[in-house]
Amino acid sequence: MANxxxxxxxxxxxxxxxxxxxxxxxxxxxxxxxxxNVKLHPSGHIYFTLKDEKSRIQSAMFxxxxxxxxxxxxxGMKVLIIGDINVYESSGQYQLYAQSMEPDxxxxxxxxxxxxxEQLGKEGLFDPRWKQPLPWIPRKVGVITAKSGAAFRDIxxxxxxxxxxxxxxxxxxxxQGKQAVxxxxxxxxxxxxxxxxxxxxxxxxxxxxxDLWAFNDEAVARALFSCRIPTISAVGHExxxxxxxxxxxxxxxxxxxxAEMAVPAQDELAGRIxxxxxxxxxxxxxxxxxEQKRLTRLKDSYPFAYPDRLYRxxxxxxxxxxxxxxxxRNDLLSRKDQELGRTVSRLQYVNPLVRVQxxxxxxxxxxxxxxxxxxxxxxxxQERFMTGIRMLQALNPLHVMERGFTIIYNGQDLVKSAxxxxxxxxxDVRLQDGQxxxxxxxxxxxxxxx
Amino acid sequence: MENExxxxxxxxxxxxxxxxxxxxxxxxxxxxITLYKKGMELSSFCQQKLQSAEKQLISIVDKDGTATPxxxxxxxxxxx
Numbered sequence: 001m002a003n004x005x006x007x008x009x010x011x012x013x014x015x016x017x018x019x020x021x022x023x024x025x026x027x028x029x030x031x032x033x034x035x036x037n038v039k040l041h042p043s044g045h046i047y048f049t050l051k052d053e054k055s056r057i058q059s060a061m062f063x064x065x066x067x068x069x070x071x072x073x074x075x076g077m078k079v080l081i082i083g084d085i086n087v088y089e090s091s092g093q094y095q096l097y098a099q100s101m102e103p104d105x106x107x108x109x110x111x112x113x114x115x116x117x118e119q120l121g122k123e124g125l126f127d128p129r130w131k132q133p134l135p136w137i138p139r140k141v142g143v144i145t146a147k148s149g150a151a152f153r154d155i156x157x158x159x160x161x162x163x164x165x166x167x168x169x170x171x172x173x174x175x176q177g178k179q180a181v182x183x184x185x186x187x188x189x190x191x192x193x194x195x196x197x198x199x200x201x202x203x204x205x206x207x208x209x210x211d212l213w214a215f216n217d218e219a220v221a222r223a224l225f226s227c228r229i230p231t232i233s234a235v236g237h238e239x240x241x242x243x244x245x246x247x248x249x250x251x252x253x254x255x256x257x258x259a260e261m262a263v264p265a266q267d268e269l270a271g272r273i274x275x276x277x278x279x280x281x282x283x284x285x286x287x288x289x290x291e292q293k294r295l296t297r298l299k300d301s302y303p304f305a306y307p308d309r310l311y312r313x314x315x316x317x318x319x320x321x322x323x324x325x326x327x328x329r330n331d332l333l334s335r336k337d338q339e340l341g342r343t344v345s346r347l348q349y350v351n352p353l354v355r356v357q358x359x360x361x362x363x364x365x366x367x368x369x370x371x372x373x374x375x376x377x378x379x380x381x382q383e384r385f386m387t388g389i390r391m392l393q394a395l396n397p398l399h400v401m402e403r404g405f406t407i408i409y410n411g412q413d414l415v416k417s418a419x420x421x422x423x424x425x426x427x428d429v430r431l432q433d434g435q436x437x438x439x440x441x442x443x444x445x446x447x448x449x450x
Numbered sequence: 451m452e453n454e455x456x457x458x459x460x461x462x463x464x465x466x467x468x469x470x471x472x473x474x475x476x477x478x479x480x481x482x483i484t485l486y487k488k489g490m491e492l493s494s495f496c497q498q499k500l501q502s503a504e505k506q507l508i509s510i511v512d513k514d515g516t517a518t519p520x521x522x523x524x525x526x527x528x529x530x
Contacts (some may be wrong), residue, residue, distance in 0.1 A: 059529065228511045239498050284507050288500060291462070295496050303472030303486065304493070310486055 009065045017087040026085040059096035069114035078104035116138030124448045126246045132230040138198030144187040148170040151205040151255035158259035175204035180214030188223040201258045203234030216244035401432040458499040465492040
């Protein structure tokens with residue numbers, strides 16, 4: 001040693017470490033500062049720097065201690081740490097080994113609560129869209145709480161009073177202490193397996209924040225979140241708020257209130273049923289009335305009220321047609337009648353009887369005229385005849401003959417002159433009292449006297 | 451007549467159509483008589499349906515132990 005005054009780094013470091021180990025002030029240090037460079041190692045260890053305005057110190061918190069932390073250390077946090085200071089030989093640095101860490105100012109639990117709330121909030125576990133509606137009328141209500149707790153008694157009595165029809169299924173769980181979180185998580189899991197539960201109440205009665213702490217646990221929160229059944233959280237008193245309250249589908253201030261939420265009040269329900277019945281009844285009745293009116297309107301409609309109007313137009317039409325038919329027939333007849341009249345009169349006109357009568361009339365008239373004419377002319381002639389007679393009488397040759405004159409005919413010819421007479425002519429001589437034939441012996445013409 | 455499975459509403463619609471057709475009055479006589487008959491049948495069918503609905507309504511109410519005369523202006527009497 002003496003001939004080799006140089007030490008190894010390791011030796012020096014060990015020496016220093018022993019100094020640290022020996023110093024009891026460094027064995028149990030209460031130190032406060034601000035966290036920075038916080039690294040949460042997957043192994044569960046936490047590495048950070050603790051600093052104030054002037055100084056900084058490298059720090060570590062090993063898994064065993066870190067597991068007890070109620071909150072998640074973050075850079076910028078003011079913390080109170082209890083630990084020891086020692087040398088980390090491989091880097092030659094002294095380090096603060098934190099055994100416990102508390103937030104400076106607010107309680108660790110409060111901080112832890114806030115942190116988890118923020119984290120789960122960011123993840124969307126409180127998002128209203130994940131909230132399932134509670135069933136209106138549950139048949140089976142699951143309850144996760146301590147078997148012998150007041151909470152369970154309250155829930156049972158409330159449901160029994162409000163809605164005795166509902167069946168209560170208890171999943172006993174430790175609701176405080178070390179076993180609380182796994183116990184509650186397991187109970188939620190069991191309840192979630194059931195298909196016959198309509199709603200699940202998870203909770204416990206009032207207590208200190210530590211008593212209620214299981215309901216601020218992440219595992220419980222996640223179990224609640226993934227539970228298929230609509231959940232109601234009911235932890236402690238009205239003033240207590242837990243992470244479970246945020247994650248559950250509904251939050252009740254107390255277990256009793258949760259029971260009230262879970263089941264309807266039977267009498268209210270009855271009232272509601274009655275009310276609905278009334279509504280339905282009225283609706284149906286008024287619907288019936290409406291339909292009846294509608295039907296009545298149809299029944300009273302013109303065609304049904306006056307069925308004779310159905311065929312009346314046809315009757316009218318028929319009558320009209322008949323009338324037209326009759327009229328046209330009569331028109332035709334009278335036309336034909338006139339035609340006939342005209343023809344008959346024409347016929348009449350050419351009737352031979354008429355002509356005969358006409359002829360007769362004319363004949364008679366002619367006869368009359370003739371008679372008159374004949375009479376007249378006869379009279380005239382008579383007159384003339386008489387005149388003639390008288391003249392004849394005057395001229396009568398017989399009278400002359402009486403005085404001795406004769407008449408001589410040559411054959412037929414009267415002989416008035418000697419001229420033409422020849423000798424030998426045989427002539428007839430007429431005398432007053434007979435005739436005589438004479439032969440002409442001679443003819444002598446007498447000289448005319450001048 | 452239609453089978454009983456015919457819906458009231460369908461019957462009503464048919465009836466309305468028939469009334470309209472008859473009201474316009476341009477239906478041949480034979481058809482109008484047929485329509486009229488059919489209309490009467492539909493009408494009594496609808497009436498029956500309404501009456502049986504009314505009876506049913508009353509009997510439903512009766513089942514609750516509250517026999518009330520059919521009065522659309524009032525619901526059934528509450529009985530608790």
